[in-house]
Amino acid sequence: MSHSGSEDLKIESRLAQIGSQEEPVTGAISFPVYQATAFRHPKLGQSTGFDYARTKSPTRKVLEDAIAELESGDAGFACSSGMAALQTIFALFSQGDHLIVSLDLYGGTYRLLEKIMSRFGVTATYVDTNDLDALESNVLPNTKGILIETPTNPLMMITDLALVCGWARKKGLISIVDNTLLTPFFQRPIELGADIVIHSATKYLGGHNDVLAGLIVTKGKELSEQMAFLHNSIGAVLGPQDSWLLMRGMKTLALRMERHQHNATVIASYLQEHPLVEAVYYPALPSHPGHEVQNKQSSGNTGIFSFKMKDARYIEPILRHIRLIAFAESLGGVESLMTYPAVQTHADIPLEIRNKVGVDAKLLRYSVGIEHADDLIADLSRAIELARQEIEQADAQS
Ligand SMILES: *Cc1c(COP(=O)(O)O)cnc(C)c1O
Numbered sequence: 001m002s003h004s005g006s007e008d009l010k011i012e013s014r015l016a017q018i019g020s021q022e023e024p025v026t027g028a029i030s031f032p033v034y035q036a037t038a039f040r041h042p043k044l045g046q047s048t049g050f051d052y053a054r055t056k057s058p059t060r061k062v063l064e065d066a067i068a069e070l071e072s073g074d075a076g077f078a079c080s081s082g083m084a085a086l087q088t089i090f091a092l093f094s095q096g097d098h099l100i101v102s103l104d105l106y107g108g109t110y111r112l113l114e115k116i117m118s119r120f121g122v123t124a125t126y127v128d129t130n131d132l133d134a135l136e137s138n139v140l141p142n143t144k145g146i147l148i149e150t151p152t153n154p155l156m157m158i159t160d161l162a163l164v165c166g167w168a169r170k171k172g173l174i175s176i177v178d179n180t181l182l183t184p185f186f187q188r189p190i191e192l193g194a195d196i197v198i199h200s201a202t203k204y205l206g207g208h209n210d211v212l213a214g215l216i217v218t219k220g221k222e223l224s225e226q227m228a229f230l231h232n233s234i235g236a237v238l239g240p241q242d243s244w245l246l247m248r249g250m251k252t253l254a255l256r257m258e259r260h261q262h263n264a265t266v267i268a269s270y271l272q273e274h275p276l277v278e279a280v281y282y283p284a285l286p287s288h289p290g291h292e293v294q295n296k297q298s299s300g301n302t303g304i305f306s307f308k309m310k311d312a313r314y315i316e317p318i319l320r321h322i323r324l325i326a327f328a329e330s331l332g333g334v335e336s337l338m339t340y341p342a343v344q345t346h347a348d349i350p351l352e353i354r355n356k357v358g359v360d361a362k363l364l365r366y367s368v369g370i371e372h373a374d375d376l377i378a379d380l381s382r383a384i385e386l387a388r389q390e391i392e393q394a395d396a397q398s
Contacts, residue, residue, distance in 0.1 A: 011185060012254040014070065018247045019062045033244045034058040055232045059240040063247050064215075067205075070184040071197050073217035075224035077231045078243055082180065082200025083108055084236035085214030087116075089176060089198060091230045095121030097144040102129045102159070104152035104357045106178070106200075107346040115348075126353070129159045130290075132167060145174040148194075151181050151290070153331075154306040154341045154365040155358055156281040158290025161297050165193030174223070180204070180332070185257045187298040190219045196227075203332030204303075207249040207256050211242050256334065256370055260303025263376060264368040268305045270377050276384060278308040278362065303368045304331050306341070312361040315340060317387035319364075324371065324379040331367035336376055338366050 009017075019031030037053040050056050060078050068076035079085040086109055093099065101113065103126045113124045125138045129148045146168045150159040161177065168175040176196040177189035183204045189197050199205055201213035216231070218224045231237065238246070261284070268282040282305035283294040294301065309315060319327045325336040329344050339345055341359050354360065368376065 011070065014066075015185070015253050016251050018066045018250055022062050031059060031062050031244070031247065033240045035240055053240075054235050054237055057237070057240060057243075060238055060243040063238070063243045066247065066250070067184075067199075067215045068217050070188075071179070071217040072184075072188050072190045073197065073219045073224075074221065075218050075227065077216040077218075077227055078201075078238035078246070079214035079216065079231070080236045080238055080242075081212050082198070082202060082214040083112060085198050085200075085216050086112060088227070088230050088234050088236060089196060089216060090117055090122065091234060092174065092226060093117075093122045093144055096142055097122050098140050098142045099124045100129070100135060100138055100143060100146045100173070101126050102147065102149045102152055102157075103127055103353075104155045104157055104359070105147075105149050106153050106180075107341075107348045109147070109149075109178070111348040128157070129164055130157065130293075132163070135164065135167065139171055139173075143171070143173060145176060147176045147178065149178045149181075150187075151283055151294070151302060151304075153181060153304070154281070154346070154363065156283055156288070156290070156305060158283055158288075158294045160293045161187075161189050161192040161194065165189070165195075169193065181302040181304060182298055182300075183253060183257060185253050186261075186300040186302070190217065192297055195219050195223055201246055202330065204257065204260075205250050205253065205332075206246050207253065207333055209330060209333035209335060209337075211245040211249065213238050213242055213246050257300065257303070259370040260332075260368055261301045263370065263373045264301065264303040264305055264366075266373040267366070267368055267376055267380070268307075271307050271380075274381075274384070276310055276314065276388060278310045281306040281308075304365065305368070306363055306365045308360075308362040309364070310362070311391070313391050314384065314387045315362065315364065317390050318380075318383045321383035321386045322379055323383075324375055325366070325383075331365075333367070334370045336367065336369035336371060338364055341365050 020029045039050040064076035101124045127134050127138050148159050165175045175194045177194040179197045180200045180203050197217040199215040201215045218227045265284045268280050271277045272280045283290050284301040325338050328337045329339050346359050
């Protein structure tokens with residue numbers, strides 16, 4: 001951001017002020033939507049800094065500068081979706097290159113790698129990125145990069161970013177971290193040694209289930225120049241209206257993340273004690289295996305957790321009986337959403353891999369919104385109780 005002394009401001013202040021001090025002509029507090037795709041040149045050999053909107057566009061640039069600064073990187077790039085951002089990043093690699101990728105990961109990323117990138121000769125091996133021995137033994141002579149999700153979605157596995165990014169640097173690998181679930185408000189991977197951060201900004205950054213967007217942040221001059229070239233050449237860029245909407249959402253990120261974390265902690269603790277729940281996967285709980293690493297590298301926890309019912313037969317009636325919580329894909333918005341990963345978000349991952357990781361038929365993922373926790377617990381406990389009654393009746397009849 002261009003206003004003076006922004007480095008000294010706390011992140012809450014920087015978020016609230018995104019774009020608010022950038023419009024010199026009118027002083028507009030909300031940065032305008034510049035719809036123009038072409039920009040007049042003052043004379044031959046001169047430019048206002050804007051030539052054609054795919055390369056650079058004023059509203060998008062304010063957003064890109066803001067995310068670069070929030071993530072402690074050098075350059076930001078706004079894309080038309082999280083997948084477009086990942087595709088742009090993967091274009092750094094060439095035929096014959098190999099990537100190491102988190103074992104439990106977003107289904108769409110797996111699909112992009114296996115169904116598309118593989119056809120261009122870029123291959124991937126899926127590894128528990130918190131197991132250094134496993135990482136070491138999966139490095140091939142042609143391995144060029146590592147893609148980490150932490151926490152993973154849906155099982156909330158935690159990777160020690162300082163450790164693994166440090167290891168990647170020694171091996172000469174580009175380290176890429178998908179920071180969608182924590183956002184720079186809670187975790188800044190570049191400060192821990194990552195080269196690239198990617199966001200599905202559709203989730204927490206946008207925060208309202210109403211804008212599809214992806215963001216990339218790079219560290220280092222060479223990587224930033226390469227990414228600028230790819231971003232412009234591929235052209236999967238974010239439009240001005242959506243850039244504005246995303247900035248509008250980001251202004252309240254701090255408030256929302258704190259409330260998401262609070263609600264998720266209360267509800268995960270409630271479910272952990274529930275007699276029909278087999279397991280709860282949430283790093284904020286002291287029983288979670290990644291709890292300590294999470295506390296070390298992040299200042300807070302996401303609003304998403306997963307839980308396993310004791311019997312897969314509960315799943316269908318629970319999803320039918322929840323009312324306040326919507327049965328819907330996606331995550332990170334103010335409204336609570338619940339999804340069934342095995343059938344919805346992770347259906348493209350082969351069954352054997354899903355079972356190996358633990359994304360099975362008993363697992364539900366809950367993106368906890370900012371409603372009141374009491375109302376959310378009441379909705380869920382009612383749905384579980386109705387499911388229990390239905391199953392009991394079915395058992396009595398058979
Ligand atoms: C949703 C998501 C993506 C893909 O982003 P889109 O905006 O849906 O294209 C990538 N990574 C993670 C962790 C996600 O949750």
